Amino acid sequence: MPRDPLLLVPGLMCDAAVWQPLLPSLQAGRECRVIDHCLADSLTQMARQLLDAAPERFALAGHSMGARVALEVLRVAPERISRVALLDTGYLARAAGAAGEQEAHKRQALLDVARSQGVRAMAAQWVQGMVHPERLQDAELLDAIVMMFERKSVDVFESQIRALLQRPDASDVLRAIRVPTLVLCGRQDGWAPVSQHAAMHALIPGAAFEVIEDAGHMAPMERPQAVAGVLLRWLGNA
Template identity: 30%
Template sequence: MTQKLLNHRAEGPATAPPLLLGPSLGTSYALWDKVAPELSVTHQVIRWDLPGHGGTAPDLIGPGATVADLAELVLELADYLGIERFAYAGVSLGGAVGLHLAAHHPERVPSLAVVCSSAHFNGSKPWEERAALVRREGLASLAENANARWFTPGFTVPRLIEDHRTADPGAYAACCDALAAFDLRDRLSSISTPTLLIAGREDPATPPAHLREIADAVPGASLTEIAGASHLAPAERPEAVLAALRGHFDGYALRGMEVRRQVLGDEHVNRAQARQSPFTARFQDFISRYAWGEIWTDPTLARRERSMITLTALVAHGHYDELAMHVRAARRNGLTPEEIGAVLLQTAVYCGVPAANSAFAVAQRVLADEEAEGS
């Protein structure tokens, strides 16, 4: 039997840190069209559709659905994709899903951004009434006034209005049921996930006060307010939303740069940064984020052990310029000259004597320079 999953779109390298993007009620993953491609430069971005929206089957939820039900569908999607831990950003109902995940499954979500959303959606009655209206009359009348609910005057995104008009009424009403029952205020103080709140200053549905309430309750959370944005800020002010999300989610790159400096030294890293150009910028980001932010920070191996492995690999491939740099790094990581010599002697057996001979010459020069600097 084929497993039914949320319709989704993946962008970015599969080796990059995963980032899931959740939509607002009435929209599809097209809500993220102006943001996701840029985020996919540094992340494996997975954006998904609500049941009955976009390409997701409507029968994944039914009457009386909850945000917890939607969160389980997101976890099923992540499991299917082989993703154990993922950063998460969501708008409105998608943001409520993120809050639920952070409160109930913190081991799965290391970083969270909640965009134009709330820990409660003004009580159950308005949503119960909307669900009844949609079940009775469909979505045509709601779609007609979507611009006023979603955007500042004079702005629109026709694709999103069409998503609203063509959503399945039963699934849409079930999502209204989920919003009616949602109230996470009593769990906010227990959320330990690093959390960013993004509010649209012109948002009538979830005004900045709702996001401020979350920011005040979640330990260490931060709040960004975006001028000129209403409820669907990623569509209306994508540049501002992108800047906020990058600042929050690019922790791997920031942590990687710190480790890179500790191992290679400020002088080397400063030279590399000074030589950076628009052509090499993505490669430098890749090195900081992936090599230094993920691999060198993995606690499975100590840094001195990683230095030994790196020295061996560089000798094996004849990368002697890199070898000189990593001999210095090995000394910073605690290896003695005798231990470095033992590693290089080991390479003579498994990588060849000529390679080890060149490696000893490089290492001897580096260690002599170090001794001269010390004296």
């Protein structure tokens, strides 16, 4: 019996490079497609673009913002998803009040750097908090991440920031999931901490929860073998 295709959804300013280290393992006997959000400026638009180009039924794995897109796909068309993996992500709307304004200010500051100094300068600053602290001297890893961000334009960055600031609360989506689900994060993820993923896991009936040791927010690029192993267990023979 043919296996369901696996759609891989990148996060903010990311592309196929975030999934590339995992593909040799994931592609064995299975079609894998990496999604491009283009200039979509809402998570709903990203989800609908994905669905318009997707096969009738598929497995879905999202990283960071890409997992929020996966949750919107589940909101819109849950019957088309055979299983879902949510990596290094969150599920709540932007906080009200001062906390929400602080998030918007931080994202705007990065956008201002990208506009005034270029995406590479912004990426070199941003990446410092995205990996395990001990990997900050790993020039190959950091260059791969910075180069990935640099492939996206400032307009894409602005559109995706708008999408994230307007994100909906997905608690109801998590509670309604009825397919095999994996929640995964890096132990040292400073953007989306383990506690946040534990809260997500508690809302999803029967979900698996895995923490990747010695990894930050970019766990698929930092610890590809460990992440691929967990994803293969989640996929099973489906």
